[in-house]
Structure formats: structure tokens, C-alpha cells
Amino acid sequence: MRRWLAWLLLGVVVGAALVVGARSDPAPPSNAERIADLAAELRCPTCRGQSVLDSNAPAAAAIRTEIARRVDEGQSDDEIVAYLDSRYGESLRLTPPSTGLASLVWVLPVAGVVVACAGVALAFRRWRADPPPEVSDDDRQRVRRALGQER
Amino acid sequence: MNAALGSAGVTLGFAASVLGVLALAVGLRRRRTASARGTALVEAEGLLRLGRSFAWLVLAGAVVATVAMEIALVTHDFSLAYVANNGSRSTPLLYTVASLWSALEGSIILWALVLSGFLVALVRRFADRAADPLVAWATLTMLVVAAFFFALMLGPADPFTTVAGPVPVDGPGPNPLLQNHPLMAVHPPMLYLGYVGFTVPFAFAVAALVTGRVGEGWLAATRRWTLLAWGFLTAGIVLGAWWSYEVLGWGGFWAWDPVENASFLPWLTGTAYLHSVMVQQRRGMLRVWNLSLLAATFCLTILGTFLTRSGVLDSVHSFTESPIGPWLLSFFGITVAVVLGLIGWRGDRLRAPGSIDAPVSREGAFLANNVVFAAFAFVVLLGTVFPLLVEAVNDERIAVGTPYFNRMTMPLGMVLLFLMAVAPALPWRKASGELLRTRLQWPAWAGAAVVVAAVAAGARGLAPLVAFGLGGFAAAAAVRQLVLAVGASRRRGGSAVAGLVGRANGGMVVHLGVVLVAVAFAAASSYASSDELRLEPGRSGTVAGHTVTYLGMNPPADDGQKTTFAARVQVDGDQVYEPALNRFPNATQTIGTPSVRTGVREDVYLTLVAAPEQPGDPAVIGVIIQPLVVWLWIGGGVMALGTVLAAWPGERRRRPIQPASEPALRTPARDPDPPAEVPAPAGMA
Structure with a gap:
């Protein structure tokens, strides 16, 4: 019982710390943070594999400037994303869409993990269902003899 | 002159690998018929020795090709197309030497050089087992892979083509990004040593399947080779991240770029293998799975080379433009087919003799580890090739980038941290709740302390806090194991260092490095x-x-x-x-x-x-x-150190003929029985 108390206490401490850490959000995001977050979600149109935030290519810099202008104008994130989609198309978004064929990229790994876990669980059931091997008196005697010799 | 020398080297390497394959194949065949008839094996074994000596010629060919290319680069021989495209007179010597791996053709030379180096090392290491079919088949497999890479240089990726028309006076030099930091001279060779190093365990896996000796012998024979390859790959990946941080100027170190993913994929499957192999060595189980992981690791290095070198990532429709694409893809396909065929053929011998008793046990933790690593690798692979698949099916272009990878891999990373914390405390077979409560108590409190300290220091956000807490938990669990091991070694009269070497203890040091990297990654990406x-x-x-x-x-x-x-x-x-x-x-x-x-x-x-x-x-x-x-770089260093410690020959912990025995103790008084009483099974020697 005292053992469990220690673990209970541990759970309470960690839970409380996490609640404090997760809930008390500091200040609302600054303009610079909003620009960075928006730019990190877009692929730089002229380079390979870099986001608009990370790239120094002129095209990426232009999009960053455009985002910054709209943030300073006071547009919301959704408005800016809608504008960027209309201007550049959704193919620039680094997060693949969750509809249509592209949604498979989200679904397949989850399905894979579920299937794998089910497979492992099934394997354990089968292993458990296997009865332990029959031990004959002969075997027992042999073991006893071997142990006796050793001692 | 350099072109002729280099081409001669490539031709020598190719011819020697083909001849070696032939000699070994004929030798193996003769050996089989001879032993079936009961006649003398001398002639067959002579052929096997001959076959393996071709490894030296393969190495000679690769060295000649490398030297020819380096001479051409250093002396600015712009009559070679490769030098004309990748060299320049204004490039400093270090980067001129390093431009061997700054473009496709040169990096294939490096690949062939590293591969033939490993081939010769294998031949030397197993010199006393030259007539052993297992070693012969492994050598043969290595030679086949070498033949493929030399064939690439004879065909679609010839590094020694000369420029058409007048010889240019100067060249453009390597991509400026590749001549901006000295790490460029270290990181790619490291990566290649890791990439190519996995060919050795793969070759033994194939050999085990072909010879039907799918027991645990080949695992023991390749343990250090695998560790070595894994250590180099780890170091190469971390150095690559460091290079990217120091050079690219975007402040990041990991972009989930296809090139990075290509190096990360074999690392994931290789890491899964390093863990699951312990289940097989201890319990004889998971044979098919281990073979598949090694094969997957090798195939993923080929697939990664295909993805990053064929231009397929620009567009699915462009990969046939580069002649090397179809070659690599075919080699990948053939390898997969051969391995699957072999596993199917040997299916009866691969059946596991035992069973895993309980999910909460060391075996169970390794199984969970493997599920998570496999899922991790699947996510990375899917995310990398998904845009190609969508383009091929729908002719629609989509991007899969950092937000996707971060969101999908974060939970997997958390589970891995948790397993790292719990698994070292789990006994084999079956764990009792009482035991776990005792063993995990202090590590768990350490994790809790980290969470509280992080919150007190102002860290916010659920995901990073959970990562820090699990990191602290896992680190404390690793430290606990190391303290116990050092203490045990002291009590036995050994030194403290002896408690840090060997697979289990070195592995715990690697875990500490992983925790450093994971915590640093979580902090840097959450609070930038x-x-x-x-x-x-x-x-x-x-x-x-x-x-x-x-x-x-x-x-x-x-x-x-x-x-x-x-x-x-x-x-x-x-x-x-x-x-x-x-x-x-x-x-x-x-x-x-x-x-x-x-x-x-x-x-x-x-x-x-x-x-x-x-x-x-x-x-x-x-x-x-x-x-x-x-702490990312420090963590990488700790991982490398841990790998060395794990590969270091520690004291023999268990008597070799009884893998399940208690650790053999040094003091003779506590050694319960003289080993001579137990006859060694014939197959184990």
C-alpha cells in the first residue's frame, strides 16, 4: 500500500506540473511569431524541400514580406492562409490535405500501427494458448539426477 | 591519362568482382557435390580461397579509380567531364579533395571504395573460415553488390568520361554550399561508411538463408560489424545536421528533406535490428523479422540513393532522364525479390522454437520497440515518396513537409522515450509489478523532477514538457543501469570502466546520448x-x-x-x-x-x-x-562513444556454451561447476 502511495504522489506531482505548464499560456503570439508560423507552413516555390520561413530565395522572401504586410494590417491567420491558397494554390502547403487521395498519407501509418499492434496482441494470445509442454516422470527424474550430480 | 587510369581501375574492379563471384559460385557448387559424394573437398576449398582473394583486386581497382579521380581534381585536369563540372582553380585544396563526393559519379567511386574496403576487411577477418560456406556466400554477396556498383561506373555513371570539344581552362567548382565548411570533408565519408557498412550484415543474412544456417551463429559473427556501421551512420547523420546548422543559414538542423530522410531510414531499421537481434540471441525467436530488418536496411540504402540521385523527386516523370535511376530501381527490386524468395524458401527453418511468455518483459519491450521503429520508418518513407505516388496516380502536385513529419513522428518519439525508460529495468521472460515498482521508482521521480523544474523555469506547452519528463525518466533509467554495472564490476574486483563496456552497458551510454538529442530537439523546435x-x-x-x-x-x-x-x-x-x-x-x-x-x-x-x-x-x-x-552535437558524441563502448570486448558475462546461464564470475570459489562437465553441442563451435 505504501508503495502505491509513492506512485500516486508521483502521478499527482507530474499531473499538476503538466496542467500548470500546459494551461498558463504566456502572451498571445507576437507578429513576428505569427509570420514565422505562417511561413513555416508553406513550401518555397523555387527551392527544394525548404519552407518559406527557412529559405533565402527571392521568391520566399517575397512571400514573407507579403505575409508580414498582411499581419501588420491586422488580418487574421485564416484570412492570410485563404489569400495564399488563392494566390499560389494549395500545392504550396507543407501539411498535406486531409481529404481525397492525399488523406492516405495520414490514414496509412495509423492503420499500419493498429494492424501491427493487433498482430502482436494476436501473437501473444496464441503463445499464451500454447499449453506448457508435458513433463513426464522420466524427465523429472532426469532433472533430479542431473541436479543431484551437480550438488 | 587520368581518364585511362581511372577507367582501368573501374574495369579491374568490375572484372575482379565478377571473377570472384564465379570462382566462389563454382567452388561452392563443387563443395556441395563433393561433400554429398563424400569425396575430397580440397579442390573446392582451393576455389573458395581463390575467390576470396579477388577481394584484394576489387579493392585495388577502387583505389586506382579513387586515386585517378583525386589526381585529376587536384591537378585540375579539366579534360575529365567530372572535374570540368565540379572543380575549379580557385577552390581550396580541402574542398577540391572533397569534391570527390560532391556529385553523383564521384560519390559512386567513394561508395565502391568503401564497399571494397569492407569486403577486404571481411575476407581478412574470416580468413580462417575461408572454406566455410557461410563466409563464402557472404563474400559472394558482397562481390555481387560490388560488381553492381562498378557496373554503374562502367555504364550510366561513368566518372571518367572526357569532355567533348576543347578542354576548358577552368571549371565552376563544387556547389558553393559544399565549399563553405570543413565538415563537408568529414560528414559524407562518415555517412558512406555507415550506409555501406550495413552491406556486411546483409551479406551474412543472405548467406545464412542460402546455407540454411539460420541459427544464431551469423548474428554473433556480425555483431561488431553492425555496430560499427550503425555508429558511423549515426555520426554521419549528426554531423550532417551540424553542417546544415552551421552552413545553410536557416537556423535549423533537420528539415525532413529527402536527402536527410534517405540517411535516416536505414538508421531507423538498423536501430530496430540492433534491439530485436537480442531477442533472437537470447531466445532464438524473431528470425524472419531480423532477417527482414537487415534486408530492409540494405534495400533502403539503395532506395535512398535512387530517390536522391535519380532526379525522381523533382517529378516522377523526370527520373528516366537520368540513366542511373532505372539501374538503381531495378537493383532495389531484384534485391527485395531475392530476399523475399529466400525467406519463403527457408520458411520451415525460420519457424521460432519458443514463445514470448508475457507482454511485460524484456522481449515484450523489444517487440514494442520494433513496432514503433517500423512505424517510424514507414512514416518517413511514406512522407518522402508520397508526393511521387500522388503525382503518378492523380497527376496532382502536393507537398509533404516538416509539419507532417513532426506531427506524425512526435508521438512515436514519445513512446520510444518511454520504452527507453522502462525496458532496461524489465527482466527477461516475465516481470512482476513489485519488481517494476522497485526498479522504476527513482528513475520515475527523476523524470517528475525534470518536469517540475522545467515548469518552474518557465517552459510551457504539453508536448515539450512530456518529452522532457520522459527524457529525464529514460536518462535516469540508463544511469541506474550503469551505476549497477559499475558497482557489480567493482565487487567482482574489476575496474569501474569494465562496468561501462559491453553491449548492455555501452547501449545505456548510447541511450543517454539519444535522450540528450531528443530533449534538445524538443526544446529547440518548441521554443525557437x-x-x-x-x-x-x-x-x-x-x-x-x-x-x-x-x-x-x-x-x-x-x-x-x-x-x-x-x-x-x-x-x-x-x-x-x-x-x-x-x-x-x-x-x-x-x-x-x-x-x-x-x-x-x-x-x-x-x-x-x-x-x-x-x-x-x-x-x-x-x-x-x-x-x-x-546538446544535439554533444548527444551525438555521446552516442558515438556509447557505440565504441558497446563494441569494446567486455568481460565474458556468460559461459559461452550456456547462453542462459548466470554471469560467469571471476572468483573461482563462486563458479559452481567446471565447464568441462558440460559437452559443447556440435553446432556451436
């Missing part, structure tokens, strides 16, 4: 703040509590290789840093050189985004503040 400041000389701006003052520009400096425009930037009124822009003579775009104030707590990363037109005009300074970045 960045801004671009447009500052006139003498003016200051503030980013995340740090004052950045632009003092002015240095006069442009020309070192013959490039012209450097450096700004003088003072951080927090203290030291002056000089982020710069470099103009290379043969490149249109300027390349930035970031300047970083590295600290134990956080890095201040400075870039010069735009230099002023006139002196006195404002400059645009990029400032990125990221916590704990330096």
Missing part, C-alpha cells in the same frame, strides 16, 4: 524565436530578450575563392559576431555564412539577410534564438 531586424549602423534591436547591435560592415574581403561581405554584430553588448554573405565567382546567388553564439543554455544565430547597398545604409540581420542546440 526568430526575427529579421532592419538596422542602421549603431542601432539595436531586441529578439527574445537578447539585444542585437549592428555596428557596421567590414570592407569586402577577397580570398581568391570568394568575396566576403561581413557585418559586425554585437550581441548583448558583449562579443562581436560577423555573419556574412559570400559571392562565389561562378555562382549567381550569394551564400550566407551564419555566425552563432553557442551557449550551454541557448544559441544566438545571426545571419546577414541583406547587405547594405551603400556603407551607412541599414542592413537586415536575421536573428534566431534556440535553446539547447549545442
Whole structure:
């Protein structure tokens, strides 16, 4: 019982710390943070594999400037994303869409993990269902003899 | 001259590998018929010895090709197309030497060189077992792979083609990004040593399947080879991240770029193998799975080379334009088919003899580890190739980038941290709750303390806090194991260091390195703040509590290789840093050189985004503040150290003929029985 108390206490401490850490959000995001977050979600149109935030290519810099202008104008994130989609198309978004064929990229790994876990669980059931091997008196005697010799 | 020498080397390497394959194949065949008939094996074994001696010729061919290419690069022999495309007279010597791996053809030479180096090492290491069919088949497999890479150089990726028309006077040099930091000279060779190193265990896996000796012998024979390859791959990946951080100027170290993913995929499956192999060695189970993991690791190195070198990532429709694409893809397909065929053929021998008793046990933890690593690898692979699949099916272009990878891999990473914390405390077979409560208590409290301390220090956000807590838990679990091992070694009269070597203890050191990397990754990506400041000389701006003052520009400096425009930037009124822009003579775009104030707590990363037109005009300074970045590199170092410790021959912990026995103790008084009484089974020797 005292053992469990220690673990209970541990759970309470960690839970409380996490609640404090997760809930008390500091200040609302600054303009610079909003620009960075928006730019990190877009692929730089002229380079390979870099986001608009990370790239120094002129095209990426232009999009960053455009985002910054709209943030300073006071547009919301959704408005800016809608504008960027209309201007550049959704193919620039680094997060693949969750509809249509592209949604498979989200679904397949989850399905894979579920299937794998089910497979492992099934394997354990089968292993458990296997009865332990029959031990004959002969075997027992042999073991006893071997142990006796050793001692 | 260099072209002729190099081509001769390639031809020699190819011919020697083909002849070696033939000699070994004939020798193996003769050996089988001879032993079936009961006649003498001398002739067959002579052929096997002959076959393996071809390894030296293969190495000679690769060395000649490498030397020829390096001579051509260093002496600026622009009659070679490769030198004309990748060399220049203004490039410093270090980067000229390193341009061997700055483009496709040269990197295939490096691949062949490393592969033949491993081949000769294998032949030497197993010299006393030359007539053993297992070793012969492994050598043969290596030779087949070598033949393929030499064939690439004879066919679609010939590094020694000469330029058509007049010989140019100078070349463009390597991509400016590849001649901006000395790490470029170290990181690719490391990566290749890791990549190619996995060919050795793969070759033994194939050999085990072919000979039907799918027991545990080949696992023991390849343990250090696998560790070595894994250690190099780890070091190569970490150095690559460091290079990217120091050179690319975006303040990041990991972009989930296809090239990075290509190196990360074999690392994931290789890591899964290093864990699951212990289940097989201990319990004889998971044979098919281990073989599949090794095969997957090898195939993923080929697939990764295909993805990054064929141009397929630009568009599915462009990969046939590069002649090497179809070759690599075919080799990948053939390898997969051969391995699957072999596993199917040997299915009866691969059946596991035992069973795993309980999910909460060491075996169960390794199984869970493997599920998570497999899922991790699947996510990375799917995310990398998914745009191609969508384009091929729908002719629609989509991007799969950092947000996707981060979201999908974060939960997997958390589960891995949790397993790292719990698994070392789990006994084999079955764990009782009582045992776990005792063993995990202090590590769990350490994790809790980390969470509380992080919250008290102002860290916010659920995901990073959970990562820190699990990191603390896992680190404490590893430390606990190490303390126990050192104590046990002391009690036995050994040194403290003896408690740190060997697979289990070295592995715990690796775990500590992984925790450092994971915590640093979580902190740096969760709490980064960045801004671009447009500052006139003498003016200051503030980013995340740090004052950045632009003092002015240095006069442009020309070192013959490039012209450097450096700004003088003072951080927090203290030291002056000089982020710069470099103009290379043969490149249109300027390349930035970031300047970083590295600290134990956080890095201040400075870039010069735009230099002023006139002196006195404002400059645009990029400032990125990221916590704990330096711990990524330290963690990488700890992982490398742990790998060395794990490969270090420790004391023999168990009597070799009874793998399940208690650790053999040094003091003879406590050694219960003389080993001579137990006859060794015939197959184990």
C-alpha cells in the first residue's frame, strides 16, 4: 500500500506540473511569431524541400514580406492562409490535405500501427494458448539426477 | 591519362568482382557435390580461397579509380567531364579533395571504395573460415553488390568520361554550399561508411538463408560489424545536421528533406535490428523479422540513393532522364525479390522454437520497440515518396513537409522515450509489478523532477514538457543501469570502466546520448524565436530578450575563392559576431555564412539577410534564438562513444556454451561447476 502511495504522489506531482505548464499560456503570439508560423507552413516555390520561413530565395522572401504586410494590417491567420491558397494554390502547403487521395498519407501509418499492434496482441494470445509442454516422470527424474550430480 | 587510369581501375574492379563471384559460385557448387559424394573437398576449398582473394583486386581497382579521380581534381585536369563540372582553380585544396563526393559519379567511386574496403576487411577477418560456406556466400554477396556498383561506373555513371570539344581552362567548382565548411570533408565519408557498412550484415543474412544456417551463429559473427556501421551512420547523420546548422543559414538542423530522410531510414531499421537481434540471441525467436530488418536496411540504402540521385523527386516523370535511376530501381527490386524468395524458401527453418511468455518483459519491450521503429520508418518513407505516388496516380502536385513529419513522428518519439525508460529495468521472460515498482521508482521521480523544474523555469506547452519528463525518466533509467554495472564490476574486483563496456552497458551510454538529442530537439523546435531586424549602423534591436547591435560592415574581403561581405554584430553588448554573405565567382546567388553564439543554455544565430547597398545604409540581420542546440552535437558524441563502448570486448558475462546461464564470475570459489562437465553441442563451435 505504501508503495502505491509513492506512485500516486508521483502521478499527482507530474499531473499538476503538466496542467500548470500546459494551461498558463504566456502572451498571445507576437507578429513576428505569427509570420514565422505562417511561413513555416508553406513550401518555397523555387527551392527544394525548404519552407518559406527557412529559405533565402527571392521568391520566399517575397512571400514573407507579403505575409508580414498582411499581419501588420491586422488580418487574421485564416484570412492570410485563404489569400495564399488563392494566390499560389494549395500545392504550396507543407501539411498535406486531409481529404481525397492525399488523406492516405495520414490514414496509412495509423492503420499500419493498429494492424501491427493487433498482430502482436494476436501473437501473444496464441503463445499464451500454447499449453506448457508435458513433463513426464522420466524427465523429472532426469532433472533430479542431473541436479543431484551437480550438488 | 587520368581518364585511362581511372577507367582501368573501374574495369579491374568490375572484372575482379565478377571473377570472384564465379570462382566462389563454382567452388561452392563443387563443395556441395563433393561433400554429398563424400569425396575430397580440397579442390573446392582451393576455389573458395581463390575467390576470396579477388577481394584484394576489387579493392585495388577502387583505389586506382579513387586515386585517378583525386589526381585529376587536384591537378585540375579539366579534360575529365567530372572535374570540368565540379572543380575549379580557385577552390581550396580541402574542398577540391572533397569534391570527390560532391556529385553523383564521384560519390559512386567513394561508395565502391568503401564497399571494397569492407569486403577486404571481411575476407581478412574470416580468413580462417575461408572454406566455410557461410563466409563464402557472404563474400559472394558482397562481390555481387560490388560488381553492381562498378557496373554503374562502367555504364550510366561513368566518372571518367572526357569532355567533348576543347578542354576548358577552368571549371565552376563544387556547389558553393559544399565549399563553405570543413565538415563537408568529414560528414559524407562518415555517412558512406555507415550506409555501406550495413552491406556486411546483409551479406551474412543472405548467406545464412542460402546455407540454411539460420541459427544464431551469423548474428554473433556480425555483431561488431553492425555496430560499427550503425555508429558511423549515426555520426554521419549528426554531423550532417551540424553542417546544415552551421552552413545553410536557416537556423535549423533537420528539415525532413529527402536527402536527410534517405540517411535516416536505414538508421531507423538498423536501430530496430540492433534491439530485436537480442531477442533472437537470447531466445532464438524473431528470425524472419531480423532477417527482414537487415534486408530492409540494405534495400533502403539503395532506395535512398535512387530517390536522391535519380532526379525522381523533382517529378516522377523526370527520373528516366537520368540513366542511373532505372539501374538503381531495378537493383532495389531484384534485391527485395531475392530476399523475399529466400525467406519463403527457408520458411520451415525460420519457424521460432519458443514463445514470448508475457507482454511485460524484456522481449515484450523489444517487440514494442520494433513496432514503433517500423512505424517510424514507414512514416518517413511514406512522407518522402508520397508526393511521387500522388503525382503518378492523380497527376496532382502536393507537398509533404516538416509539419507532417513532426506531427506524425512526435508521438512515436514519445513512446520510444518511454520504452527507453522502462525496458532496461524489465527482466527477461516475465516481470512482476513489485519488481517494476522497485526498479522504476527513482528513475520515475527523476523524470517528475525534470518536469517540475522545467515548469518552474518557465517552459510551457504539453508536448515539450512530456518529452522532457520522459527524457529525464529514460536518462535516469540508463544511469541506474550503469551505476549497477559499475558497482557489480567493482565487487567482482574489476575496474569501474569494465562496468561501462559491453553491449548492455555501452547501449545505456548510447541511450543517454539519444535522450540528450531528443530533449534538445524538443526544446529547440518548441521554443525557437526568430526575427529579421532592419538596422542602421549603431542601432539595436531586441529578439527574445537578447539585444542585437549592428555596428557596421567590414570592407569586402577577397580570398581568391570568394568575396566576403561581413557585418559586425554585437550581441548583448558583449562579443562581436560577423555573419556574412559570400559571392562565389561562378555562382549567381550569394551564400550566407551564419555566425552563432553557442551557449550551454541557448544559441544566438545571426545571419546577414541583406547587405547594405551603400556603407551607412541599414542592413537586415536575421536573428534566431534556440535553446539547447549545442546538446544535439554533444548527444551525438555521446552516442558515438556509447557505440565504441558497446563494441569494446567486455568481460565474458556468460559461459559461452550456456547462453542462459548466470554471469560467469571471476572468483573461482563462486563458479559452481567446471565447464568441462558440460559437452559443447556440435553446432556451436
